[in-house]
Amino acid sequence: MTPRQLPVNITDQTRVLINFDGDDQNVAGDAALADVPVERAQPLREFFAWKHKRNYEGYWYSTTVGAHVRFESLLERQFLLSADFNPSIVAISAQPLGLLWPANTTTETTNGRPRALRSHVPDFFCRHADGEATLVDVRRPDHANDPHFRLTAELCAEVGWHYTVFTGLRSPTAETLDWLAGYRMDRFAPAPGVRDPLIAIFDTETSLRPGVHAASRTTGLARDVVLGNVLHLLFHGELHFDPLLPLTMESTIRRHQEVSP
The missing domain is CATH 3.40.1350 (Trna Endonuclease; Chain: A, domain 1)
Known part of the structure; x- marks a missing residue:
């Protein structure tokens, strides 16, 4: 410019x-x-x-x-x-x-x-x-x-x-958000009837992999569809993870953000 x-x-x-x-x-x-x-x-x-x-x-x-x-x-x-x-x-x-x-x-x-x-x-x-x-x-x-x-x-x-x-994001936050941003669009958002039961799976914090499996069983949707929904919710702050750690299928996901003491 x-x-x-x-x-x-x-x-x-x-x-x-x-x-x-x-x-x-x-x-x-x-x-x-x-x-x-x-x-x-x-x-x-x-x-x-x-x-x-x-x-x-x-x-x-x-x-x-x-x-x-x-x-x-x-x-x-x-x-x-x-x-x-x-x-x-x-x-x-x-x-x-x-x-x-x-x-x-x-x-x-x-x-x-x-x-x-x-x-x-x-x-x-x-x-x-x-x-x-x-x-x-x-x-x-x-x-x-x-x-x-x-x-x-x-x-x-x-x-x-x-x-x-x-001055820039630090690693691994930079790499995690760059990848997670691919799921920010509305096409990855869960359908209205799916959103609430999907989010409720993470009322008790759980790892991403078993959480996706449980949400797939609850909603009847394919796991890859549910995974896209969860990643969309993670990007938009409706579900939470620790951005200072790499995001993997073993990462802990929770519905409510942790509050520092």
């Missing part, structure tokens, strides 16, 4: 540029921003592709929003996967706003010289079920100290948003 030419902020206050259906809104970066439905904003970047381009970009079908969401790297795709897996997130927008830093905002470079900081476009905005919001930047761990991130964190603290820099 290539960023739009963002306007220069000549004031002494951070301004925020948001695009709603082609209509740019330039608003103050203060507490009033918390009431703006940023999850409905259109991306502030446009796709450009050329031969031998190094980064991988595309669209992730988000079951959270029921639509495709843009990403401009595989790391961003991984964030969208993790956001889909997070049941607290109910809306996601990509490249949602432009932060226009106050005039004369600078940072010190490695050689001690000042460098002007003019603007920053965070990667994602997430709305949570409780109404809270999170602004997200996605970077590799060795690029997670960008000076824009400090300024973005300060703005979010003033507005009342959460802020995070996503």
Whole structure:
């Protein structure tokens, strides 16, 4: 993606540029921003592709929003996967706003010289079920100290948003979710009359293999169909497993999520 030419902020206050259906809104970066439905904003970047381009970009079908969401790297795709897996997130927008830093905002470079900081476009905005919001930047761990991130964190603290820099999922969680995401689509969801008895099998935690066998006997469905149903429910948080451990047929599955003491 290539960023739009963002306007220069000549004031002494951070301004925020948001695009709603082609209509740019330039608003103050203060507490009033918390009431703006940023999850409905259109991306502030446009796709450009050329031969031998190094980064991988595309669209992730988000079951959270029921639509495709843009990403401009595989790391961003991984964030969208993790956001889909997070049941607290109910809306996601990509490249949602432009932060226009106050005039004369600078940072010190490695050689001690000042460098002007003019603007920053965070990667994602997430709305949570409780109404809270999170602004997200996605970077590799060795690029997670960008000076824009400090300024973005300060703005979010003033507005009342959460802020995070996503640097990637650890193994084996990354591999497990990447595989489990293949079952996130509605075609793997259990039928209405099957859902409740299937979930009830895991009221008492049990390993995946015997749980699937028991659910197959209870519902009369083939085991491979039931397995797809269970994996769908695992991805969407209706059944639970330990994501810090590899997911296998011997993994413990439960209906209710464990609560840390």
